[in-house]
Structures are given as C-alpha cells and as structure tokens.
Amino acid sequence: MQHVAEVQKVCKAPSISIGILHEGKVLYRKSLGLRDVESNLDANSDTSYLIGSCSKLLTAAAVGILAESQLSWTDLISKHVPEFNPVGDPRIGQQATIMDACRHSTGLANPNAIFFSPQGTLTIREEDHVALLNALPTSNDSGQRFNSWWNYSNAAFGVLSNVIKAVSGMHFCGFVRQRLCQPLTMDQTLVTEAEVRSNNNIAYPYVQMENGHWARIENGLTSEIHEDIIGRNSGSRTLYGHSGITEGSVATTYLIPSSHSAIVVLSNAAYAGDASDATSQIMLQALFDLQPSVNLVAAIELSRNERLERHEKMISTWQENRDVSKYKVTPEELVGSYIGLNVSRINIIRSDKSPSGLAVVFADQESSRCELEPYNSDSLSYLPMKHEETIARGMIDWDYWTVGIFNFVRQDRDRQQGDVVGLEWKWDEYDYPALWEKEQ
Template identity: 30%
Template sequence: MDQEQDAALQRFLSCLPHIHQIHSICQTPSITFGVIHSGHVILKKSIGHRDSGLTLPANEDSMYMIGSCSKMFTTAAVGILVDEGKLSWTDPIQKHLPEFNPEGDPRIGREADIIDCLRHSTGLASPTMLTVGPRGTVASNEEDLIPILNVMPSAHANGEQRFNREWIYNNAVVGLVALIVERITGQRFADFVRERILEPLGLNRTAMTRSDVENDGNVAVPCTKLSNGQFCQLLDISWPCEGHSPLLAGMGMRSSLNDMLTWCIAVLDAERSENDPEYQRSVPNNPLKQMTRVRRGYWARPSDDPEFSKAAAYGMGWFRVELPSSMLGSFSGNSLSQSKEHRLHLQYILGKENAAAAPFPTVGHTGGMRGSIFSVYTFPNTQSAVVTATNGRDLGDASDFTAQLLIQALFDLKPLVDLRSWAEKEAELAATQYREYIERPWEENRRLDDPERDCMIYVGDYRGFNDRFTLSIAMSDLPSTSLSVVFNHRLASECPLVFYQTDVYSFFQPDEDYSKMQAIIAKEYKQMLLKFRVDEGGRADGLWWQWDTEAEPAWLGKLAK
C-alpha cells in the first residue's frame, strides 16, 4: 500500500464511527460499502444485517436491489451492439419498434431515438402506478408496455408539448431499449446481459432472474420498520423480473458490493482506454464499449446553488456533476431535505475549499426500490469509485450519506462537513412525512356523512389505457371492508377499499404500518382514490383515476358482464 492509500485508509477509519451513527439515525438493517482508488479496491465493509430479524450479518456478497443502477447495464448492452455496428445511438425507436407511436405527439414516434429514451427526454409521462403495483407487484405485462406508452400524456395541461424540451424521469421508456436489444439479438434481455457482460466480468453475484436468488442464502431483503420497533420484510417476489424485460432493464436487477466494485473498475477501465489511446485495458476480457459516449452529459440539470453552479447533466443511465456541487446527491433518497421548501443540502456541500481546483467530474447513479437504496459514484480522473447499499429507507437514504462521507474521506475534501446533522434533519422530516403529506390531507377531504350506495353496483372490471390495464372491484373477504381492488389481475396486489365520499373509494387507509407494507408508489393521496360514475339507473359505468399527479384523471370503462 502506497503512502497516499495509507493516508486515505486512516481517514476511512476515522469516519467509520460516523457511518455507524448514520446507520442508527436512518434505522436501516444494514449498510454495505466499498471504495476503489487508482483502479484497486481499498475498502470493503458491512454494518448490520441482511434480514428483518437481524440475525444474519450482511457482507460484501449479499445481494441488494440495485433499482435504477440497472440502467448502467442496459446502456452497456447498447454500447456493445453499437460497437458491433448492429445499432446506432441515433436510431429512432420506431425503426426497431414500429408499434411505438405515442398519440399525444406524432413527433415522438417519428423522431425519438435511443438517446432520447436513455436520457429521459421523450416528454412522455411515466406510467409508474401502471407498472409497479401495491406490495411491489409487477402490475402490467411486458407486451402491454408499448400500447400503454402510446397513450401516455406528452404535454402540459395548456397543450405545450414536452418532447426534447423537458426532462421527465421515466423507467418505462428506458425499457423500450431492452426490447430493441431483444429484437436485434434474438435473445431475452436477461440472457444477453448475462452472456455478454456478467460472465466475461465474473459478476456471479448479480441477479437477472428469480432463480438467481430463490435458493441463495445471502440476499439482503428489503425492509421497513413498523411502529412496534420491529423490522418487517417487504414482499419482493417480483424482483428480478425477467418476465418483464423493460422493467428489468430500468430498475429490476440485484447485485452485491463485490460485483459492483468489479463493475466500476471495468467501466473506468473501458472509459479510460477510449479517452487515452496509449492506455492498455487492465481488466481481462473487458467487454464494455462506448463508455465515453454513455457517460457524457446529455441533458443539463440546473444547479440549485448559485455559488457552486458547476456543470451537472444526465447522461444515459448515469448522472454527471463536477465537484464541489450542491447536485452531488440530487438523485439520492434524501429528497425531503433537498426540496425547495427546505434546501438543507446547501449547508452540506463537500469540498468548498477545493472550488478553485481543476474540474473534478463525478459520474454515478442511485437506485431506489421499496426498502432498498443502492448508490454508485465513480471518479474518472483518479480511477476511483464509492459504492454503497442499504436494505431500509424509512428515515432517509443511509447509502448516500455513507457515500458522501467516504467521498469526503477519499479525497480529503475541506472543510470537513458533518453529514450526521444533515441525516438527523432528513430523518426528522421523513418521520413526519406520512402524517403531514398523506394522512392529514386524506382525512381533511374525506366526507363520512355523505350517503353511501349499495356496494354491489361498483363490482366489476374497469379497463382503460388502450385497453391494457384493468382494475377489478369485488366484494371483499378482508375484515372491516366491503370492497377491494385488484390491479390488472395480480391477486397479490389486492387492496381493501374504504368509503371516502359518495361514489368515491380509497385504496389508502390511515394506518402508517399498513401504508408501509402496501408500499404504493404515490406522491399524493388523490392517486389512491377511485371516483365511480353512476348513471341514472343507479349503475356504475366507469371510474376516474388520478394515477399521475401531473396528468388528467384517466377514464376506465366498466366491462359488460
């Protein structure tokens, strides 16, 4: 170990107590983390447990959900095909998927290309609640994705189109690229990634299919902490989702610290070889191509701090900033403290005294899933990386706080920033979020004195979104409720419905533990209301659903029996 690495290791040792405090503040079962410098792993460590019972220690081979870090492998798959001349980055999506033709703006079908999908500039609304249902169920079929995307809103309420004018994060359009990979290669996306990327790099702790984890004894399960202080495992039987390649490509993989450190070394190695003709790749059988193209900035992301407004941009499955920057953790799960209302992160910018130094690019991404967050930061100038993972996220993103502590220690950034106080503030906000932003407004707008009709008039199937998505309303066998709803025939997604107003029922219930277990991906309570239309004959003939906060409510018509 050289002198520089030894000094860095001493700084890591000094920040370990702070990481333990982050672990305690965020109340997550485990944090697993590692550091690469000069192309070599110099730190690997795990704190806590991989199970909800806190009996099985996490370690460097524990497989965590990596969420949106899956996109890194998707763009790498495209890079290989581009290098082989089988694809072009500027190929229109319609060239390979002619059925893709969004109704709201014909230009999207004609012009949107692979880069537009991977940099999130198609302008299409994200069908999040149509793809991931309650309890983490995969709520739609792979073959229904394009028909659903074809009816996604593409404009604001005033009619202003968003294609290549606005940045809208959308896992589903990234998933289109996986379908293109399949049509070009004749292989399932999972098989192509395994054969062309995972196996050559020796990534044998990266999961593409359920069989990769079903009988594996070292999986970090996603957890939530209930009001009794106990951790509870969240259902994760849908992930990985090899049967839905688009979701797998956008958010569905799992991996371990060891594999992701190896991955980062390979990415940095390939990128350096493309930038420096004299550099010889050091990773044997490195299959990665076009890394420079993948990891450049494509869509500028404006800084929220005028003093440290260094360049920030989204690439293709990677986010790029230059340190110091208030945008470093902008993709983390610590969104409450970084909101326009609080902007607390501006008090914790790393390396302010280093601002006059040469540009210091950082390229990474965060992958957030139910009960899990995975963070990857790479530093091309020094062939360095920081990788962190956690299997809990109730009181903030422990993975990102840990990553920033390690970044500060790795590069000896000044002044020394105490990130623990930021973590405490995020945890405080997270502890009140449910009550303040979901339960309270839900209760304030509920009208229990409204007349309630015979529940039987609502029973039936309601279909919409190009006839590709169904909400099934049935008489419930669940206690203390008359009706329930099932999302797109996924029985595991069943939720009880409670009376909210006349002809309005809610699949949200005012119970924080229940809400955590359901893990419905919704920003506002209105997204969890179903508003039935009843005709003059007293029959429900359809319902309105505010599935997206920025879109008009969708109409789902009742199917005839």
C-alpha cells in the same frame, strides 16, 4: 466507520455494505449489520442487494455495447420497436431517439403505481409494455413534454430493453448476463427472478414498525435525487452517479473517471432516509478530503424528518378532502373489471372486511388486494395512513394524496347520474387522471 454507523441508526437500516475502487484497484470493502433479521445473519461483501434504478447503468452499458456496431444513440426508437407510437403526441413515435429514452426526455409519464401495485405485485406483463407506453399521458398544464421537459420515467427508459432484444436477438437479461456480467466476472450480480430466488445470500428489505418489529417489505420502485452538496471549496471533479430504491432496498453508485474511482453503497431499508446515498457521500468526502467538511449525519436526519413530514402533510390533505357523508353508492354498482391505458386491469370485488363492502385487486393478482373505504361522493380509497405501513406494503410511490383514491364515473358525468361506466385514477401528482372503462 463511526459516521456510517450513525447513518445506519438514523435510517433504521438493518445493514449497509460498502465497496470502493480507487486508481483502478479495490480500496475498501465493508459490511455492517444484518442481511436477514429473522435469522440473525450478517451481511458480507458477497451479499446481494436489490439496486433499483442503479440497474439503468447496466441498461445504458448494454446499449453502449450495441452502439459499437449495431445501432446508434440517435436511432429512432421506432426503428427497432415499430409498434412504439404513443397516441398522446405523434411526435414521440416519429422522432424520439434512444438518447431521448436514456435522458428521460420522451415526455412519457412515470406509471410506477400502475406497474407495481400493493404488496409489490407486478401488474403489467412484459409483452404488454409497449402497449402501455403508447397509452401513457404525454402532457400536463404546460403542454406537451416531448423534448421540453425532463420527466423521469422508468417505463419510458424500459423501452430500451425492447430495443436491446430487437437488435441483439437476445432477451435483455440474457444479454446483460452474457455481454456484461460474464466478461467482467460479476458472478454475484443477479439479473433474473430465478437467480434471486436461488441465491442464499440475499439482503432482505425491512421497515421497523412503531412497535419495534422488523417487517419484511414486499416490493416497490422509485428513484432518489438528493441535494446535499459536498466539497464546495475543493475544486471541480466530473462525477457520474445514480441512486435507486426497490423492494425497500436502496443503492447508490458514484463514478469518478479522473481517478478511476467508484463508490458503491447498498442497504436493505428505505423507510427513514437513504442510508446508501448518505454513506456514499461520507466515503466520497473522506476519499478526496473534500472541504469544507459537511455533517452528513445531520443532513440525513433532516432528510428523514422532512420525508415523514411530507407523509403527514399528504395524509392531512387526504383528510381535508374526505366527506363520507356524500358516499351513497351501493357495492353492486361498482363491482366489476375496469380496463385502462390499453392493458391495465383493476377489479372491484365484494368484501366482508371493509366498511364499503368492497376491495380492489390489480391485474387479477390476489396478492395486490386492498380493502376499500368510502372517501367522498362516488369515490373510494385504499391509502394507508401510516408511513411505515405504506413502505411495508411495497407502496413506495404512493406519495401524493390522490394516488390511493378511485373516483367512479357515471353515464351523465356532469350530474353524476346513471350507471357507473368507469373510474378515474390520478396515480401521479404531475399527470392528469386516467380513465379505466368498466367492462359491460
């Protein structure tokens, strides 16, 4: 476990928990560190962690159960969710299948920053999910993405929960609990917010600040794909895996069908590298004696440094494009509610705590409030400057310099004259800015 302890130190992870199945039997279970730093409580084999995109494994399994008799992987999504009809490309509503959603080929954008606002605030209601999907961008500079791009989209994958509900007649969480967790005696798997809140063995997510203080993280969602290659000279094996990050916790799952093996690693930190992925590869390398041996501690150190450098580069670009001398807007011009993508609401409100005199609140959720500072002509920003602050505030997908900037639009767009009628927000590096119209 020496290498795992080193990974824990490099990644500044309060705890790491490991589970290994081999040849169909439990081979190894081990937990290191604290699940609750404030109370000095150790993690153990029954500690529950947030698993982020690893939950897609449960979603796919749920669809697989229904595919035995009630649906087909090639069914159109619209067959079961008739209101699914993205306006950006009519082909998606007419042709996109359940398999397209599973393999991220619908072409729909990945609006994590819209779903999960600062402080981990969930800003899109469950009943508005499909309406949001219908308004999402479907193209980029290369044209329409449907079945021509692999475009990872949590939102598009999420439509599978609507399919499951429509076909089974059960809410997604209830279906997973009844048809997956209970038959497999997965009693410690929590599928609802109420179950999480009532559990007394939770690994709380943390980030260590510059002063050494452990700050508990609010929320966040993203996914991780790493490029470390192990076992180049050890022959081929089919391996299925997925990693995920949510609320500052990381999780990695690897399945090796040929040996009936599985490796699951969970950790409650996401600031300085993915401790779960590095640890799972250490376990995989040891379990199968993969050659040549790769120094995965060195690899995770490199990954951590690259992540911090990317943030510094992002802030540098943000600073290069900032010119507060051009900012001449009065707060009264901008105050109001802005509606975009059918169901997303952004409120600009007065504030005596910010240099602009303004703050933003997403979806009427006060917990998402951020102070706004002048950025450029008719534009404001709420992007944190420090990487650890971004993580601590649950803003994990704020990884491109425009994500924290609102550009306000006037009636005469070309000359930027007249009343403010909307705001544009480029919330993702790979999609065009979207317009939120100001309510009059």
